[in-house]
Amino acid sequence: xxxxxxxxxxxxxxxxxxxxxxxxxxxxxxxxxxxxxxxxxxxxxxxxxxxxxxxxxxxxxxxxxxxxxxxxxxxxxxxxxxxxxxxxxxxxxxxxxxxxxxxxxxxxxxxxxxxxxxxxxxxxxxxxxxxxxxxxxxxxxxxxxxxxxxxxxxxxxxxxxxxxxxxxxxxxxxxxxxxxxxxxxxxxxxxxxxxxxxxxxxxxxxxxxxxxxxxxxxxxxxxxxxxxxxxxxxxxxxxxxxxxxxxxxxxxxxxxxxxxxxxxxxxxxxxxxxxxxxxxxxxxxxxxxxxxxxxxxxxxxxxxxxxxxxxxxxxxxxxxxxxxxxxxxxxxxxxxxxxxxxxxxxxxxxxxxxxxxxxxxxxxxxxxxxxxxxxxxxxxxxxxxxxxxxxxxxxxxxxxxxxxxxxxxxxx
Amino acid sequence: xxxxxxxxxxxxxxxxxxxxxxxxxxxxxxxxxxxxxxxxxxxxxxxxxxxxxxxxxxxxxxxxxxxxxxxxxxxxxxxxxxxxxxxxxxxxxxxxxxxxxxxxxxxxxxxxxxxxxxxxxxxxxxxxxxxxxxxxxxxxxxxxxxxxxxxxxxxxxxxxxxxxxxxxxxxxxxxxxxxxxxxxxxxxxxxxxxxxxxxxxxxxxxxxxxxxxxxxxxxxxxxxxxxxxxxxxxxxxxxxxxxxxxxxxxxxxxxxxxxxxxxxxxxxxxxxxxxxxxxxxxxxxxxxxxxxxxxxxxxxxxxxxxxxxxxxxxxxxxxxxxxxxxxxxxxxxxxxxxxxxxxxxxxxxxxxxxxxxxxxxxxxxxxxxxxxxxxxxxxxxxxxxxxxxxxxxxxxxxxxxxxxxxxxxxxx
Numbered sequence: 001x002x003x004x005x006x007x008x009x010x011x012x013x014x015x016x017x018x019x020x021x022x023x024x025x026x027x028x029x030x031x032x033x034x035x036x037x038x039x040x041x042x043x044x045x046x047x048x049x050x051x052x053x054x055x056x057x058x059x060x061x062x063x064x065x066x067x068x069x070x071x072x073x074x075x076x077x078x079x080x081x082x083x084x085x086x087x088x089x090x091x092x093x094x095x096x097x098x099x100x101x102x103x104x105x106x107x108x109x110x111x112x113x114x115x116x117x118x119x120x121x122x123x124x125x126x127x128x129x130x131x132x133x134x135x136x137x138x139x140x141x142x143x144x145x146x147x148x149x150x151x152x153x154x155x156x157x158x159x160x161x162x163x164x165x166x167x168x169x170x171x172x173x174x175x176x177x178x179x180x181x182x183x184x185x186x187x188x189x190x191x192x193x194x195x196x197x198x199x200x201x202x203x204x205x206x207x208x209x210x211x212x213x214x215x216x217x218x219x220x221x222x223x224x225x226x227x228x229x230x231x232x233x234x235x236x237x238x239x240x241x242x243x244x245x246x247x248x249x250x251x252x253x254x255x256x257x258x259x260x261x262x263x264x265x266x267x268x269x270x271x272x273x274x275x276x277x278x279x280x281x282x283x284x285x286x287x288x289x290x291x292x293x294x295x296x297x298x299x300x301x302x303x304x305x306x307x308x309x310x311x312x313x314x315x316x317x318x319x320x321x322x323x324x325x326x327x328x329x330x331x332x333x334x335x336x337x338x339x340x341x342x343x344x345x346x347x348x349x350x351x352x353x354x355x356x357x358x359x360x361x362x363x364x365x366x367x368x369x370x371x372x373x374x375x376x377x378x379x380x381x382x383x384x385x386x387x388x389x390x391x392x393x394x395x396x397x398x399x400x401x402x403x404x405x406x407x408x409x410x411x412x
Numbered sequence: 413x414x415x416x417x418x419x420x421x422x423x424x425x426x427x428x429x430x431x432x433x434x435x436x437x438x439x440x441x442x443x444x445x446x447x448x449x450x451x452x453x454x455x456x457x458x459x460x461x462x463x464x465x466x467x468x469x470x471x472x473x474x475x476x477x478x479x480x481x482x483x484x485x486x487x488x489x490x491x492x493x494x495x496x497x498x499x500x501x502x503x504x505x506x507x508x509x510x511x512x513x514x515x516x517x518x519x520x521x522x523x524x525x526x527x528x529x530x531x532x533x534x535x536x537x538x539x540x541x542x543x544x545x546x547x548x549x550x551x552x553x554x555x556x557x558x559x560x561x562x563x564x565x566x567x568x569x570x571x572x573x574x575x576x577x578x579x580x581x582x583x584x585x586x587x588x589x590x591x592x593x594x595x596x597x598x599x600x601x602x603x604x605x606x607x608x609x610x611x612x613x614x615x616x617x618x619x620x621x622x623x624x625x626x627x628x629x630x631x632x633x634x635x636x637x638x639x640x641x642x643x644x645x646x647x648x649x650x651x652x653x654x655x656x657x658x659x660x661x662x663x664x665x666x667x668x669x670x671x672x673x674x675x676x677x678x679x680x681x682x683x684x685x686x687x688x689x690x691x692x693x694x695x696x697x698x699x700x701x702x703x704x705x706x707x708x709x710x711x712x713x714x715x716x717x718x719x720x721x722x723x724x725x726x727x728x729x730x731x732x733x734x735x736x737x738x739x740x741x742x743x744x745x746x747x748x749x750x751x752x753x754x755x756x757x758x759x760x761x762x763x764x765x766x767x768x769x770x771x772x773x774x775x776x777x778x779x780x781x782x783x784x785x786x787x788x789x790x791x792x793x794x795x796x797x798x799x800x801x802x803x804x805x806x807x808x809x810x811x812x813x814x815x816x817x818x819x820x821x822x823x824x
Contacts, residue, residue, distance in 0.1 A: 015621050021684075066697065
């Protein structure tokens with residue numbers, strides 16, 4: 001809120017919003033939506049490369065479980081989630097070599113709530129958390145809500161956004177540092193951390209007595225035959241690790257809002273359970289869907305991975321073929337961060353929606369500025385998501401190519 | 413965490429949980445669950461008067477909407493909730509004379525999330541909120557998470573838990589006071605605030621420039637022909653009022669986790685939308701169920717209200733007939749707070765589960781201590797919920813009567 005609006009409010013004698021609320025950023029992924037709506041209203045077709053909403057069908061078996069459930073009283077479930085679902089999740093985690101029990105799991109309302117449980121259970125206002133940037137923008141919003149300070153550690157587009165060195169991490173650690181957080185495979189960069197990198201992170205966490213939070217909601221989305229190595233595989237880190245998970249992407253079921261908070265640290269678990277009890281229960285239908293989804297046949301995932309790999313190749317090769325553009329080839333998730341020859345990504349992304357069209361079409365991108373905490377970073381970068389089919393991706397690429405030819409703020 | 417356990421953790425070289433996390437209380441409604449489980453394991457039947465989980469069927473039309481929905485991709489919904497659901501909610505609110513638009517509504521994950529949105533949008537750490545006590549225990553948990561101080565203002569069992577005087581409120585107001593919160597009809601007392609009382613609250617909020625939060629999730633549960641008067645009916649308070657709502661109790665659909673955050677204050681709304689966007693979307697299936705539920709025929713509510721009124725009369729008259737007990741006759745919700753001739757409600761409620769049975773049966777109650785912030789209050793009070801059928805309520809009453817005859821901590 002500006003000083004002027006504060007004065008107006010005081011004159012009007014109205015209660016004012018919280019300071020925390022006023023400092024929260026608008027979602028970089030969603031803040032351009034009004035401009036996209038306006039473009040559509042002018043008859044422009046908008047290819048949405050800004051958002052990670054898969055177009056893949058939710059497995060039929062999982063959807064049918066909800067349709068076939070006949071529950072006369074839609075009651076609260078256990079605050080940790082239905083035991084039958086947690087038992088089924090144990091089966092799923094065993095299938096990816098993660099050895100846990102139902103008592104290590106709290107079913108959450110999406111990965112977002114799992115993140116809030118981790119922050120509130122482990123961090124106090126004023127505490128610091130180190131996160132390699134660029135990072136998923138909402139981490140910062142949740143940190144602001146909790147009064148936690150995000151200390152970004154820059155990963156570089158030239159290295160394909162690999163993990164910064166141990167030395168770089170250790171330089172960031174202060175007496176207030178309480179945790180390190182990583183997203184693997186990464187949103188927004190698509191980077192897949194190697195076993196060695198995760199082990200390095202584990203060593204730092206262990207040595208400095210830090211929590212290690214890992215968001216692994218894209219675990220199934222790895223390409224080129226690469227293997228995902230989970231923080232849960234780290235030995236001797238049982239008291240440090242908190243896994244944040246979600247069925248949203250795995251089963252293309254973002255709308256059910258069903259995630260999981262997982263830790264072998266019993267004190268952290270008990271604390272998170274107090275938070276879980278305060279909000280009573282996670283949503284029932286998402287648990288029914290999630291429980292059935294564990295039985296989704298491997299062919300489903302194989303087909304999805306093949307499709308995403310083809311999409312990835314289309315978008316990455318396509319962007320790299322545009323003069324002045326560079327984007328690393330990601331090994332996971334369905335995003336990447338591309339460097340474009342532009343003056344400012346916020347301006348460019350808005351211009352694409354407000355002033356540009358190519359044969360009545362344009363493209364919506366997420367300015368990378370919102371994925372950095374460090375001021376001035378990401379101004380020549382955008383996050384591209386490749387959740388659209390290949391034909392649409394090709395049209396979106398054409399729009400981008402044509403747009404860069406005439407964008408007034410082009411830099412080289 | 414005790415000092416000793418801190419030391420043990422330091423010795424073990426483990427990261428420690430947050431201070432905030434360590435101060436969070438265990439739910440007074442759920443903390444006795446392990447003792448109830450143990451009683452059941454010994455073959456004791458436990459009548460659960462501790463929890464507000466209705467046994468009433470969710471309306472069939474609402475359930476069928478979920479069963480009949482055939483959605484190939486379970487996508488995120490709009491962060492404010494599907495427009496079709498918000499439009500239907502507008503229809504519902506019009507039916508109870510609350511005049512709002514779809515742009516005043518954010519669909520939330522249960523009433524709990526609506527409460528968090530209100531706290532985070534309007535209050536900063538260190539701010540104070542005045543709440544008549546006894547109050548719903550989780551308000552305090554959410555306040556602790558946000559660093560907000562709850563200033564309880566005692567309502568008295570002798571007055572049937574009526575609203576304290578304006579003078580009592582004004583004595584509580586400090587420069588840090590930012591909001592007043594009320595639950596109407598009240599959980600845990602069952603008290604229904606009159607139009608005059610709500611207007612008084614509105615005057616205080618207006619005069620002192622405070623937010624007025626109202627949890628009205630039991631709006632439909634009013635008895636003896638009484639009328640519910642909403643904070644949304646207050647004129648001139650449009651900038652102060654935030655309504656917290658939920659379908660959980662209205663349609664006996666606690667498990668869908670579908671609530672609403674409603675305000676005509678555009679700045680508060682915009683701030684809450686930043687929180688809503690950070691968590692992406694409320695659950696889809698609850699919105700489908702909620703949208704269909706608005707068309708539930710009036711007979712459903714009439715039957716439910718008649719059943720609850722009969723249950724209320726059974727439990728209230730039954731408790732008042734036990735020597736030494738007193739409970740006011742509530743006009744709303746499905747709870748009341750009863751005074752019992754006991755030394756300590758925590759001890760008594762635990763004893764009921766651990767040491768007592770009457771013909772192989774016992775009763776589970778919620779100690780009222782958890783509903784008070786003021787130290788020492790509620791030690792001779794319990795919250796009773798009347799969500800069971802009349803036959804079970806009568807058996808539960810018999811257990812309570814027999815228990816009080818032999819409880820070693822009986823006081824008169």
